Amino acid sequence: MSTTITNPTVQTVSPGLWALAWRRLRADKVAMIAMAIVAAFLLTLTLSAAGIIAADWEQESGVSYAPPGFIGADTNVAAKVEVEAPPPENPLDPLADIIRELRKQPDADQAIIVNDYGIPDPLAKEMAEIRAELAKSGKAVVADRLTTLPFGADKWGHDIIKKTIKGAETSIVVGLVAAFLATLLGTMFGALAGYFGGKVDDFFNWFYSIFTSIPYLLLILSVAAVLQQKGVTTIILILAFTGWTGPFRLIRAEYMKHKAREYVWAADAIGASHWRKMFVHIFPNVSHVALVQVSILVVGFIKSEVILSFLGFGVPVGVVSWGSMLNEAQNELILGKWWQLVAATAAMAVLVTAFSLFTDALRDALDPKLK
Amino acid sequence: MSQENPNQALLKVENLRVSFRVNKKDSVETVKGISFEIPRNSTVALVGESGSGKSVSSLAVMGLLPPDTSSIAADSKIIFEGRSLLELSIADRRVLCGKEISMIFQEPMTSLNPVFTVGFQIAEVLRLHMGMDAKQARKRAIELLEEVGIPDPKNKIDAYPSQMSGGQQQRVMIAMAIACEPKLLIADEPTTALDVTIQKQIIDLIDALRIKHKMSVLFITHDLALVGEIADHVIVMRNGEIREAGTVEQIFESPKDTYTQALLHCRPTLDTRPWRLPVIADFMNNNGALVDQKQRPRGLKGDEEIVLEVKDLGKSFYSREGFFGKKEFKAVEGVSFKLARGKTLGVVGESGSGKTTVGLTLMRLHQATTGQALFEGKDILSMSNKEFHHYKRRIQIIFQNPYASLNPRFTVGQILMEPMYIHNIGANDSERSAMAYQLLEKVGLPTIAFHRYPHEFSGGQRQRIAIARCLTMKPEVLVCDESVSALDVSVQAQVLNLLQDLQEEFGLSYIFISHDLAVVKYIADQVMVMNKGKVVELANSDDLYLNPTQAYTKTLLNAIPKGLQH
Numbered sequence: 001m002s003t004t005i006t007n008p009t010v011q012t013v014s015p016g017l018w019a020l021a022w023r024r025l026r027a028d029k030v031a032m033i034a035m036a037i038v039a040a041f042l043l044t045l046t047l048s049a050a051g052i053i054a055a056d057w058e059q060e061s062g063v064s065y066a067p068p069g070f071i072g073a074d075t076n077v078a079a080k081v082e083v084e085a086p087p088p089e090n091p092l093d094p095l096a097d098i099i100r101e102l103r104k105q106p107d108a109d110q111a112i113i114v115n116d117y118g119i120p121d122p123l124a125k126e127m128a129e130i131r132a133e134l135a136k137s138g139k140a141v142v143a144d145r146l147t148t149l150p151f152g153a154d155k156w157g158h159d160i161i162k163k164t165i166k167g168a169e170t171s172i173v174v175g176l177v178a179a180f181l182a183t184l185l186g187t188m189f190g191a192l193a194g195y196f197g198g199k200v201d202d203f204f205n206w207f208y209s210i211f212t213s214i215p216y217l218l219l220i221l222s223v224a225a226v227l228q229q230k231g232v233t234t235i236i237l238i239l240a241f242t243g244w245t246g247p248f249r250l251i252r253a254e255y256m257k258h259k260a261r262e263y264v265w266a267a268d269a270i271g272a273s274h275w276r277k278m279f280v281h282i283f284p285n286v287s288h289v290a291l292v293q294v295s296i297l298v299v300g301f302i303k304s305e306v307i308l309s310f311l312g313f314g315v316p317v318g319v320v321s322w323g324s325m326l327n328e329a330q331n332e333l334i335l336g337k338w339w340q341l342v343a344a345t346a347a348m349a350v351l352v353t354a355f356s357l358f359t360d361a362l363r364d365a366l367d368p369k370l371k
Numbered sequence: 372m373s374q375e376n377p378n379q380a381l382l383k384v385e386n387l388r389v390s391f392r393v394n395k396k397d398s399v400e401t402v403k404g405i406s407f408e409i410p411r412n413s414t415v416a417l418v419g420e421s422g423s424g425k426s427v428s429s430l431a432v433m434g435l436l437p438p439d440t441s442s443i444a445a446d447s448k449i450i451f452e453g454r455s456l457l458e459l460s461i462a463d464r465r466v467l468c469g470k471e472i473s474m475i476f477q478e479p480m481t482s483l484n485p486v487f488t489v490g491f492q493i494a495e496v497l498r499l500h501m502g503m504d505a506k507q508a509r510k511r512a513i514e515l516l517e518e519v520g521i522p523d524p525k526n527k528i529d530a531y532p533s534q535m536s537g538g539q540q541q542r543v544m545i546a547m548a549i550a551c552e553p554k555l556l557i558a559d560e561p562t563t564a565l566d567v568t569i570q571k572q573i574i575d576l577i578d579a580l581r582i583k584h585k586m587s588v589l590f591i592t593h594d595l596a597l598v599g600e601i602a603d604h605v606i607v608m609r610n611g612e613i614r615e616a617g618t619v620e621q622i623f624e625s626p627k628d629t630y631t632q633a634l635l636h637c638r639p640t641l642d643t644r645p646w647r648l649p650v651i652a653d654f655m656n657n658n659g660a661l662v663d664q665k666q667r668p669r670g671l672k673g674d675e676e677i678v679l680e681v682k683d684l685g686k687s688f689y690s691r692e693g694f695f696g697k698k699e700f701k702a703v704e705g706v707s708f709k710l711a712r713g714k715t716l717g718v719v720g721e722s723g724s725g726k727t728t729v730g731l732t733l734m735r736l737h738q739a740t741t742g743q744a745l746f747e748g749k750d751i752l753s754m755s756n757k758e759f760h761h762y763k764r765r766i767q768i769i770f771q772n773p774y775a776s777l778n779p780r781f782t783v784g785q786i787l788m789e790p791m792y793i794h795n796i797g798a799n800d801s802e803r804s805a806m807a808y809q810l811l812e813k814v815g816l817p818t819i820a821f822h823r824y825p826h827e828f829s830g831g832q833r834q835r836i837a838i839a840r841c842l843t844m845k846p847e848v849l850v851c852d853e854s855v856s857a858l859d860v861s862v863q864a865q866v867l868n869l870l871q872d873l874q875e876e877f878g879l880s881y882i883f884i885s886h887d888l889a890v891v892k893y894i895a896d897q898v899m900v901m902n903k904g905k906v907v908e909l910a911n912s913d914d915l916y917l918n919p920t921q922a923y924t925k926t927l928l929n930a931i932p933k934g935l936q937h
Contacts, residue, residue, distance in 0.1 A: 262770045262771075262776040263775060263777055263778045265731075266768070266778075266837070266840070267778070268736060269736065269763070269768045270763070270767070270789065271794060272789070272793055273793075276793075281778050284780035285780055
């Protein structure tokens with residue numbers, strides 16, 4: 001044996017836990033695809049937060065409810081005016097003569113410009129002049145509103161793709177931060193309750209029982225009422241304060257199980273402090289539970305944000321999120337404008353699925369027992 | 372069914388190869404082309420250490436291997452009474468297994484369903500395989516329970532598994548296995564989880580039933596001494612290959628294979644105490660030549676320095692009874708002993724005797740109810756936690772299960788440096804890691820172990836890591852709680868040798884807790900026998916084993932398997 005020990009500097013460093021986990025993750029094709037998707041979402045989020053993309057989402061670049069490009073421009077509105085035959089004249093109408101005059105009147109240059117409501121714009125000529133002047137003096141030209149956009153437009157003519165990207169920023173940040181915060185709270189409480197047991201456990205259980213006995217929405221509303229502010233931070237706090245109960249229960253059970261394990265006794269025997277035993281020894285062994293909880297909560301919180309926005313406790317006016325988009329989509333759907341709903345739903349479904357698959361694979365890769 | 376041909380072997384295994392898939396591409400062959408026969412009316416023992424493929428072979432015979440991860444090579448043959456088992460349909464095989472071939476497992480607690488009465492579970496077998504109705508089955512179940520020696524079977528038939536002791540549960544398992552009068556009984560380590568006195572009863576029972584029912588038994592075990600008591604034929608396996616096969620006399624008296632010889636010698640025996648226990652490597656390198664060694668003296672003269680004195684130690688557990696009452700259970704009561712410096716006190720007893728509780732209470736992992744433990748004249752049991760912190764490093768413990776006692780998320784280096792960090796041993800991390808490297812060398816582990824995780828090591832190596840962790844604090848008293856019980860025989864010898872070397876070098880005092888009387892005899896100067904929380908006998912180990920004064924000690928000693936007896 002002595003020959004192998006001669007030189008302590010020659011070390012074959014065993015791959016660390018994370019290196020091993022990464023190796024196992026890489027072998028999992030589904031996990032890698034899921035990870036790429038999540039990474040793409042996060043990249044988009046960063047870029048939009050930095051103002052590189054989708055910064056101009058509020059520009060009204062299309063006509064109201066401009067349909068997606070692959071469907072083609074909505075011809076109905078314009079066609080209606082041309083095709084629609086004038087209603088038959090009412091012989092009793094005292095204004096019949098004037099109306100007849102008006103119908104004949106339109107100038108040749110004015111006839112083409114028809115606005116959203118199918119009525120010729122009486123100021124079209126003046127507007128065109130103003131634009132021409134602006135162009136001459138070098139000012140920004142207000143582009144003509146497009147009749148189609150790649151994935152359509154909303155009521156105000158916002159590009160749906162840009163809006164979805166901007167909405168992702170809010171939704172993902174809310175989902176991720178609130179989920180991490182809730183899991184952090186749940187883990188701390190669960191660790192204390194499970195590890196110490198007895199009175200401490202009783203206290204946290206009592207706290208937990210109270211929280212879970214209040215109907216969920218009522219609890220959210222009361223927290224929202226107490227915080228008295230609208231905004232992304234408020235939503236995050238509301239979700240974190242109400243969402244810690246799930247992780248708490250699971251982490252508490254894990255700690256109860258692990259504190260009786262021999263490795264924790266061994267740590268006790270060498271004189272490790274409670275804090276050390278709880279977070280240096282036990283936590284890495286139960287961290288997969290917390291991870292899974294984060295993934296479940298992220299999914300749930302993105303959905304909760306929708307509910308909150310719907311109830312009016314969500315994002316303030318002027319901030320867009322997938323939740324507010326879905327909220328708008330309800331009315332649009334009646335008019336047959338499905339694209340905003342599809343865009344927000346698809347983005348959410350893809351992210352949520354990818355995130356779930358990824359954390360599931362991550363859990364497997366990190367679990368020391370599944371080696 | 373084939374005709375009964377007395378010359379034909381009951382079971383014939385030819386060139387059995389079993390491989391397990393480790394991932395999508397690779398698979399590991401765990402059984403590498405073994406062939407053996409089981410004659411009628413005989414007991415064949417399959418002996419080997421963990422990883423030898425003995426259990427996998429028996430599961431292959433039963434058809435219980437997981438189909439999605441394991442595969443049996445196409446040219447393997449398992450022939451039972453002239454029928455090739457591997458060519459049977461799953462349904463035919465299911466009928467055969469259970470009726471003609473049955474199996475008992477190591478852990479009776481997990482093999483019985485806790486929510487059904489034992490009577491129901493036995494009757495289920497009878498109804499399925501023998502086509503009995505409920506009333507007949509119940510009657511037969513009572514007969515079976517009586518046959519396997521369950522007292523008061525008419526009442527016990529309605530008991531739940533949890534209401535029975537481990538030995539009784541194993542008897543119920545045996546009753547289920549013999550319910551259909553099988554021709555072959557496979558017993559996979561049936562006594563490993565049981566106490567030594569119960570082990571003897573179960574072995575005797577299996578042997579009696581074999582003769583009575585004219586069965587054959589395939590007895591799988593790691594314990595050669597046990598084999599000597601029960602088997603007619605012995606097959607020694609290692610790493611998926613058969614090293615040697617023969618009658619029990621051949622194997623015990625003139626083993627040809629070096630591995631078999633090593634296995635026979637590395638178990639400590641009751642009559643000798645060599646200076647060092649031989650290990651497998653000794654035999655493999657010397658081609659079987661036994662090195663003559665002087666005997667190691669053990670025992671106390673009476674003038675040794677006492678390092679730890681325990682007086683009237685007691686520990687009670689309470690369970691709630693009714694609304695306000697609580698019921699006291701005395702796990703340990705009135706235990707007193709003195710531990711001499713540099714000597715070993717062995718603590719033996721069956722499960723539930725309180726021997727582990729003594730160790731844990733001394734470590735203050737349990738709070739003692741009564742008594743004192745004087746360490747340098749100070750009672751460590753009544754100290755405050757803060758005061759005890761300084762004593763903690765001087766009394767250390769090595770647990771039974773090296774798989775559970777090391778944090779799987781720490782590297783070996785972190786495991787070794789943590790106690791030094793906590794107790795401010797060593798000035799900085801580089802000094803600490805230097806000490807850790809030294810200790811790794813001391814316990815016989817390669818330096819590269821420093822950066823590895825516990826799961827990359829075998830059981831014996833992990834136990835060395837646990838020992839090294841204790842040594843970082845330079846303790847004076849080391850509590851070894853069943854520290855070698857979970858290890859293979861050959862590894863056990865290595866760890867025992869290591870413990871003895873360390874005792875010589877550092878003058879350590881051991882409290883060696885074990886259910887294994889042979890190991891305790893080998894390593895201990897003094898032996899304390901415990902039963903039901905009380906000390907039965909405390910004497911120098913040679914005296915105790917030669918002249919036990921208490922009836923309980925005699926029972927224990929008689930139950931030790933002694934290998935082949937003439």
